[in-house]
Amino acid sequence: MATHTAPAEPLLVVLGSTGTGKSELAVELATRFKGEIINSDAMQLYDGLPIITNKISVEERCGIPHHLLGHIPLDHAPWDVEDYKSEAAKIIREIRSRGNLPILVGGTQYYVDPLLFKDVILDDVEIDPSSSYPILEEPTDVLLEELKKVDPIMAERWHPNDRRKIQRSLEIYLHTGRPASELYAEQEKRKAAAAQEPETNQPWEKLLFWVYSERETLVERLDSRVDKMLDAGLLDEVQELFDMKKKKTAEGQILNMTKGIWQSIGYKQFEPYMSAKEEGKDLADLAKLKSNAMEDMKAATRRYANSQTRWIRLKQIPRLKEQVPKAFESLYLVDSTDVSQFKTKVVEPAAEITAKFLSGEPQPRHTELSELAREVLTRVSEPPPKAIPCKRTCEICQTVCLTEQAWNRHIKSAGHKRVMKKKKRLALVPVDDTLDTPSDAEASSDPDVTSIFAA
Incomplete structure (x- = not known):
């Protein structure tokens, strides 16, 4: 009789774009397999604002422990990748020590990747929180000119309007004294050298579910969700952030509106409406600003969903294929296009695969789960030529x-x-x-x- 080896340190990961049902699947799996959930959504790390951050409600959690959800105050700086990796890894160890199954779920994929893959970030770059560099708060064009002086290779790589990447490259130089381009080049050499080394016997004990909805249906669902958010009290939360910004500005604080909770979809779209309302603009102007904000918020949500899918397709899947054999085969696409069939097409297949995974039994081929899984996974398994x-x-x-x-x-x-x-x-x-x-x-x-x- 064949023997089966159960994974010693299993990890379930639920991926997918916003609005596909990741949280719902995670709760179902946690309920069936003694799981605890770790949030990996950057906006949902913040305490409060459940509507604008799309937090799963207490009722929807069904008593399942949710970690790193509402974890930091609204006025705190966002966690960098190392902060998140360190805290999430600690929680995963604690969950396993209780004999439970850690389930990682959320849409901030660059938080997820360091927990799955080796050397995907500059692990040796330590950012000293006690150091302050005022230049990092300067306008983007000033940052770019400074980056051209210290690291022209990275300056040439980024679009002149891409403040986040320009700022990060300059930040690496300021904290380390070395150009980011040199550090990235060293990272690539390490990866190339690792690829030439004999395969290790370290098992791949991760199971990934990609909750996927076809685009046309997803767009309709996301637009409808924004309408429901407005009815549920979205503007009250926007007002809360608007008032917080005013208070901090009055106290002389300089806020970085390109980071943290200020990047939540909804706030920046409705800020002009809030300003006009405070100025006492007439009702016609306010109605137009509100309508424009709604459309802008819907468009931003659609773009965000598209960017999440692109990350899975262009970053995570190639990384899976570079890992130990069969790592890509551990990614299962479940079809959530039809919400009425969520249990049949998403929950039950995922639960069956999870049961086999945890017991060490052979799992079905990931391309045989459904016709959509075969089509999408076959298409994305061959990435486009490198730009x-x-x-x-x-x-x-x-x-x-x-x-x-x-x-x-x-x-x-x-x-x-x-x-x-x-x-x-x-x-x-x-x-x-x-x-x-x-x-x-x-x-x-x-x-x-x-x-x-x-x-």
Whole structure:
């Protein structure tokens, strides 16, 4: 009789974009397999604001312990990756010590990855919280000019409007005295060397579920969710943040609006409405601002969901394929497109696979779970060719492209052709700044192309 070896340190991970049902599946699995849940959503780390951060309610938790949910005050700086990795790893050990199953769930994938993969962040870069560098709060163009002086390689890599990446590269230099480009190059050498080493016998004891909804259905679901959030009291929470900002500003504090709770989808979209309301604008103006904020919030939510899926497809899946054999086969896609069949198509298949995983029994092939699983996993198993870095600026459209592929897409785009046609028609040399630029929809569809006017 064949013997089965149960995993000694099992970890369940529930991935997926917002609105697909990750939390619901995690609770179901925790209920059936003595699980405890660890939140990996950056906004849900903050205490309060359950609507704007989309926290699972106490009732929906069904008595299952949820860790790192509502864990830090609203005015605290966001956790960096190392903070999260350290605390989550400690909690995972504690859960196992109780004989329970740790289940990691949430949408901030760069929090998840360091718990799954080796050397995905600069582990040897320690940020000293006692050190303060005022330059990091300067405008983005100032940060970029400073980065060009100390690390021109990284400065050339980033889009001039990408404040977060520019700031992080400069922060690494300020805290370590070494360019981030050098540290990343060393990291790549370590990964290349590890790939040449003989395979270790360390088992891969992780089971991943990708809760997936087809895009058209998901978009409708997300738009409807924003409407429900408004009815549930979203504006009360936006007002709370608005008042907190006013209070801290009055006290002389300089707030970094590009980090922390201020990046929650909903606040920045409704802030102009709150300001106008405080100024006593007429009802017609307020109604228009509120309507625009709703549409902006829906668009931002859709973009966020798309970026989460892209991360899984372009970062996590390639990393799974680089790990020990069979790691990619441990990723199961469950289809949550039809909410009425959530139990049949999501919960039951996931529970059956989890039972086999925990007992050490052979699991089904991940491409055989459903037709959608076969289609999506087959498609994403072969990632697109790696983009060739090549920063170019289209002076006509005032658009920056970061890769050769993005440049080729841009010059063939309808927006670029429209501008060229207008230029030719008006015979303007040079083109004046009244020319049309590619639409927001065209720009946002390509992550390597961003209009300078969108800053």
